[in-house]
Amino acid sequence: MWLSQVPEFKNTNKGNIYMSRTSPASVISAYREQFHTDFLMFLQYRSKEMVSGGRMVLTFLGRRSDDPCSKECCYIWELLAMALNDMVSEGLIEEGKMDSFNIPQYTPCAEEISNEVDKEGSFTINRLDISNVNWDAHSDNNPTPSTNSVRGYNVANCMRAVAEPLLVTHFGESIIEEVFIRYKNIITDRMSKEKTEFINVTVSMTRKC
Structure with a gap:
């Protein structure tokens, strides 16, 4: 789901750091x-590396919806954008800096993955599954305010490992x-009020003869 580069935009993605x-x-x-270009190239390179009949299994952060701006794939980044925008409004971050920052990621739906595999032509899809994963892997079914804070801390730290270098x-x-x-506080608040999940798309495919 990681892109080779931030896509080149005709318009500024103002106030956002991802699709919204x-x-x-x-x-x-x-x-x-950008996703279609990158994933097609990925499949082409893997096809050259694999023997006929070889199998590859991939898992992506993705979405069930056809809508690329669906909450199920964009929400976690929207909350980070909220933290950054708050700092812009307080003069802690330059507005121009915010408007020129975007995450180089794309969360595809199953149909997009299937279409690109068919277009590239080197692989046969054996199975394609979609699953839900809680933001916090140690999620409690009956969280308290104290456990909510821990859950928010866990998720913010997980996202920090991904986003901090960028x-x-x-x-x-x-x-x-x-x-x-700020991000941890926003996440904690949202996790205390709603069900928060990532969507995984997993595809198993075989190299054609």
């Missing part, structure tokens, strides 16, 4: 096209601690 319902249509299209490169190190304190 407020993103221009050209931004959504650019993300989709944030440091773009914004510098000075904002990082404050960003993730």
Whole structure:
């Protein structure tokens, strides 16, 4: 699901760091096209490495919905954007810096994966499954305020491992601690009020003869 680069946009993805319902249509299209280009190339390279009849299993963060701006795939990044936008409004981050930062990721639906595999032509899909995974793997069915805080901390730290290098490169190190304190608080609040899950798309395929 990681892209080789941030897509090139015709319009600024203002106030967002990923696809969202407020993103221009050209931004959504650019993300989709970048994924299709990258995944097609990925399959081409893997096909050259594998023997006939060899099997490959891939798991992506993805979505069930056809909508690339669906909450099920974009929400976790929208909450990080909230933390960053709060810091912009307080003058802690330059607005121009915020508007030029975007996450190089695309969470495909099963149909998009299947279409690209068919287009590339080197593999046969044996099985394609979709599953739900709680944001916090240690999720409690009856969380208390104290466990909610721990869950929020766990998820924020997981996302920090992913996002911190990107944030440091773009914004510098000075904002990082404050960003993730705010992000953790936002995540904790949302996890206390609603069911929060990632969607995984898993595909098993065989190299054609």
